[in-house]
Amino acid sequence: MHTIARRSLLSVMLTAVVITVNHLYSLGPRALALGAILLVVPAALLWWFRNTRSTPALVGYLLMNLWIVLGFGLIKGLWESTLPVFLGTVLAAVSTRFPRPTLGPVPFELTGILSFIGSLFVLYYAYRLMQARRAAERGARRTVVWSVGALMALVVIVGAFAVTQADRWNAPVNGVVKIAVIVPTGGPYAILGSSFLKAVEMAQADLRGTQYRYQLVIVDVGQDPGQARTAIQHAIRDQRVDAIVGGISRFGQVTRPLATAARIPHTCVCSVTAIGDGAYNFTNIPSPEAEAVRWVHEAQRRGIRSIALLTQDYPSIQGHVRAVEAETKRVGLPVTYRQEFADTVTDFRSMIARARSSNPDVYYVEALNPQLDVLGQQLAEVRIRNIASVVAPSVSQRPDLFEGAWYTDSNLREDAFRARFEERYPGTRFATHMMPYAYDDFTMIVHAFERGENPAVYLRDVATYEGNAGTLTKAPGSGTFQSTPAVWVIRSGKPALISHQ
Amino acid sequence: MLRHSRAPTILVLLIVVVLLGAYLIVSSNNAAMHGAGGETPSGFLH
Numbered sequence: 001m002h003t004i005a006r007r008s009l010l011s012v013m014l015t016a017v018v019i020t021v022n023h024l025y026s027l028g029p030r031a032l033a034l035g036a037i038l039l040v041v042p043a044a045l046l047w048w049f050r051n052t053r054s055t056p057a058l059v060g061y062l063l064m065n066l067w068i069v070l071g072f073g074l075i076k077g078l079w080e081s082t083l084p085v086f087l088g089t090v091l092a093a094v095s096t097r098f099p100r101p102t103l104g105p106v107p108f109e110l111t112g113i114l115s116f117i118g119s120l121f122v123l124y125y126a127y128r129l130m131q132a133r134r135a136a137e138r139g140a141r142r143t144v145v146w147s148v149g150a151l152m153a154l155v156v157i158v159g160a161f162a163v164t165q166a167d168r169w170n171a172p173v174n175g176v177v178k179i180a181v182i183v184p185t186g187g188p189y190a191i192l193g194s195s196f197l198k199a200v201e202m203a204q205a206d207l208r209g210t211q212y213r214y215q216l217v218i219v220d221v222g223q224d225p226g227q228a229r230t231a232i233q234h235a236i237r238d239q240r241v242d243a244i245v246g247g248i249s250r251f252g253q254v255t256r257p258l259a260t261a262a263r264i265p266h267t268c269v270c271s272v273t274a275i276g277d278g279a280y281n282f283t284n285i286p287s288p289e290a291e292a293v294r295w296v297h298e299a300q301r302r303g304i305r306s307i308a309l310l311t312q313d314y315p316s317i318q319g320h321v322r323a324v325e326a327e328t329k330r331v332g333l334p335v336t337y338r339q340e341f342a343d344t345v346t347d348f349r350s351m352i353a354r355a356r357s358s359n360p361d362v363y364y365v366e367a368l369n370p371q372l373d374v375l376g377q378q379l380a381e382v383r384i385r386n387i388a389s390v391v392a393p394s395v396s397q398r399p400d401l402f403e404g405a406w407y408t409d410s411n412l413r414e415d416a417f418r419a420r421f422e423e424r425y426p427g428t429r430f431a432t433h434m435m436p437y438a439y440d441d442f443t444m445i446v447h448a449f450e451r452g453e454n455p456a457v458y459l460r461d462v463a464t465y466e467g468n469a470g471t472l473t474k475a476p477g478s479g480t481f482q483s484t485p486a487v488w489v490i491r492s493g494k495p496a497l498i499s500h501q
Numbered sequence: 502m503l504r505h506s507r508a509p510t511i512l513v514l515l516i517v518v519v520l521l522g523a524y525l526i527v528s529s530n531n532a533a534m535h536g537a538g539g540e541t542p543s544g545f546l547h
Binding site: 085086089100101102103105106109110113114117277278279477478479 | 516519520522523524526527528530531533534
């Protein structure tokens, strides 16, 4: 009895420690209070029982064991960690009906699994303790009954997990598919956000003869991602949207966990590719590597043999410059001058002079406004016109400064798409690196419903999609749609597409 | 006696294998789901 009691308490205490570490991720320091309760209360009850043989003490101790086994072992440890890690991963590998499980950090998941394993020891020694108390050891037969019972319970739990994890087709209620549009349209996001919204509206207006009616639910997310959560939750929970199309990474990052929890697909024209998990969240925009390959290819086509880089110190620009430099190195295209500048710089004349003295064939320029236009102005003053970039000239407020400059930006399958947009929304700026993706994201969701497929499963299955941005491709299991950029030039103060690919 | 002395060792080994497998699965899953974590050049405002 003493040995069993000691082992029972030891298993409870070790499991309590693991549970405490696991809950540090969700409760923070409050997990220490939970740990203290799980350590102290069972120890006190067992000490009471061993000294007095009190039945209430034993019942209390066994109830604490039950809490650990059911609450932390089975629900948190087995259902929320062990099954997703092992069975969830296997199911997702077997069929796209099952989403790739969204897992926490490694220590969190390992302590979750250990909580389950520990709870099995707690259960075993609690059982032995009860046996010893009743002094009714019935030998092997009882053990076999328990083993068979445990095995059957495990089979039921595993089956239930597989059934609840599968994403199934549900016909839209009353034939109406509600698609949330989550994009900021004010402040610094005005051009991109408004373009996105209008592109989705145009895609909706272009629908003909569809089986279902597609209703846009415009979500007013403001300009602060922190405050957007409530509006997004309202759209998901109260307005019961069936899918989400969105843009701007800072808002996509807020939407991602909410879409996953609701198990509805979320497509995002987002530059932060980490948002696309391949389960319920998918990003759609060219990668820096794709831009770099296309840019260097065009440079070679133009007979360019040397490059000077004048670029702003900004994360996304640095990422692009890294990709361009890697590609130029790969093909043996020398960089004669390289200068990065802060967003406080307003006088670029000395660095322009140094770059010019290196005698490059082209000046690669990439910056955010207002630096972009100031740099453009100072380059124009010294009659430097051999300028190239990625995207930047398309967001310039003074595109005339970049007359003749060539750059890579999103592809457009048909220029008529832009013409239709400009005709439908006169005076609205056409954001090339937003519009076609927004349109395609919406139509992909529509295709899923028209085919009678769960939209999340449909998006997981898409390998290629012929959209307005050209051919989109996605590797199996990936959450990132890739596309090949095109080459544009500033002609008569406006972006003009000169090469589809 | 031999069986009794081996059972805990086998149990510990099993637990270690389970945890090692979980470590590999969770690491690769998280790496795949979060991608490179990069931002495209057109991340001006995206």
